[in-house]
Every structure is written in structure tokens, then in C-alpha cells.
Amino acid sequence: MGFDSTSALVNISGYGLNTYAIVQRSVDFSPPDSAFYFFYEFSGNTWVVRDAFIITPQSTFWKFGGFKSWTSPAGKLYTSSYGVYLREGSSWQQMFYDNWPTRVRGLNDQNIFSVGDQGRVFHWNGTDWKKIVELESGYHRFTSAWVHENETFIVGTDGRYTYIAHGK
Numbered sequence: 001m002g003f004d005s006t007s008a009l010v011n012i013s014g015y016g017l018n019t020y021a022i023v024q025r026s027v028d029f030s031p032p033d034s035a036f037y038f039f040y041e042f043s044g045n046t047w048v049v050r051d052a053f054i055i056t057p058q059s060t061f062w063k064f065g066g067f068k069s070w071t072s073p074a075g076k077l078y079t080s081s082y083g084v085y086l087r088e089g090s091s092w093q094q095m096f097y098d099n100w101p102t103r104v105r106g107l108n109d110q111n112i113f114s115v116g117d118q119g120r121v122f123h124w125n126g127t128d129w130k131k132i133v134e135l136e137s138g139y140h141r142f143t144s145a146w147v148h149e150n151e152t153f154i155v156g157t158d159g160r161y162t163y164i165a166h167g168k
Contacts, residue, residue, distance in 0.1 A: 014042075015071040021047065022066060022079065033057055037066040039079075050090070064092045068103045070112075080104040084114050084122075084129075096122065096129045107147040115142035115154055121165075135165055 010022040019042035027034045039051040053063040064087070065079030072078070077087040083097040084104050100120040106112030110126030119137035122129050135142075135154065140163065142156035154165040 010037075010066065011068045013069040013071050013077070015073060015075055017044075018071055018075050018077070020069060020071065020077055022064075022069060024066060027054075037062075037064070039064055051092070065101070065104070067101075070104045070106060072106060072109050072112075074109055076109055078104045078106075078112065080114055080116070084112075084124075095124070098122065103142070103144050105145040105147060107149070111147060113145040113147060113152060113154070115145050115156070117141050119156070121145075121154060 006027070007023055007025040010024050012019070012021045014020060021040040023038045023040060025036040025038065027036060034054060034056040036052060036054050038049050040047045041050045051064060053061070055062070062082045064085045065081040065083070067081040069077060069079040079085045080101040080103055082099060082101070084095045084101060085092045086095055098120060100116035100118045101114040101122070102116040104112060104114045106124070112124040114122040119135055119140035119142065121132040121135045121142060123132060139158050140156045142154055144155045146153045150168055152167050156163045156165070
């Protein structure tokens with residue numbers, strides 16, 4: 001997988017033999033401020049484009065999350081941006097919508113966290129997404145989460161300081 005100056009590897013993730021990448025490519029044509037998002041899968045020898053979409057000022061439909069991805073131990077792929085998406089077969093299911101998710105991480109398919117801008121944190125318990133309102137703020141940007149057994153660590157910044165929230 002090679003890139004020119006208009007492309008950027010946004011994220012790579014995997015578990016076991018499953019390896020995936022999200023690539024963003026800016027476009028030089030009209031309309032300006034447009035971008036392609038490509039979803040790649042490593043076939044064992046080469047990278048293969050499995051899905052793609054374009055965002056323009058007139059079309060803002062996200063087919064899958066174009067920011068970050070996480071592959072669960074069961075091999076399920078989750079992506080984030082404007083919600084969390086789950087890849088099932090060759091299609092995507094939007095699990096929930098929110099403007100701010102930038103990262104999705106979890107322990108397994110029944111214990112997943114989505115974090116992002118505006119201090120937004122959501123938790124999936126295998127049945128429902130729940131916003132963790134105790135962490136919500138208008139100025140924190142949560143950038144990552146790490147889940148280990150019954151503990152969760154969420155990393156964020158306010159632009160000046162770095163914060164780590166720890167919960168059980």
C-alpha cells in the first residue's frame with residue numbers, strides 16, 4: 001500500500017490474522033474540502049480496498065468511521081467518527097450516532113468505550129450505549145481508552161494539561 005502526498009494512513013488495527021487500515025485521501029477537484037475514505041484489509045500478501053466513501057460539503061454521510069478502529073478479540077471490527085460502526089460481513093452497522101467520537105476501544109464485544117471531543121465518553125455493555133455524564137465537559141478532548149479486566153483508563157487533554165480518568 002503506497003501513498004502520495006494527498007493520502008494519509010489514519011489508522012491500522014487488527015487481531016490475530018485480521019489486519020485493517022483506514023486511509024484518507026484529499027481531492028484536488030471540485031467541490032473543495034472533499035475527502036475520500038478507504039477501508040483496506042490485508043489479504044496475507046497485499047492490501048485490498050474493501051469499502052470507500054466520499055465526504056463533500058454537500059454530502060456528509062459516513063459509511064464507516066473514518067478516524068480510528070479497534071478489532072475485538074472475537075475478530076469484530078469497530079470504527080469511530082460521528083458514532084461507532086460495526087463491520088458485519090461486507091456491510092457496516094452504525095451502532096449509535098454522536099458528533100464527537102474519535103476513538104473506540106474495549107476489552108471484548110460486551111465492554112467497549114467510545115471517547116472523543118467535548119468530553120464525551122460512551123460505554124457499550126453488550127446491549128446499550130450509555131453516556132458517562134460524569135466525564136462530560138465542553139473543553140476536554142478524550143483521545144484514547146484502555147480497558148483491562150474491570151478497570152478503564154481514559155486519556156484526555158484540555159489543550160494545556162493531560163488528564164487520565166480511572167474507573168472500575
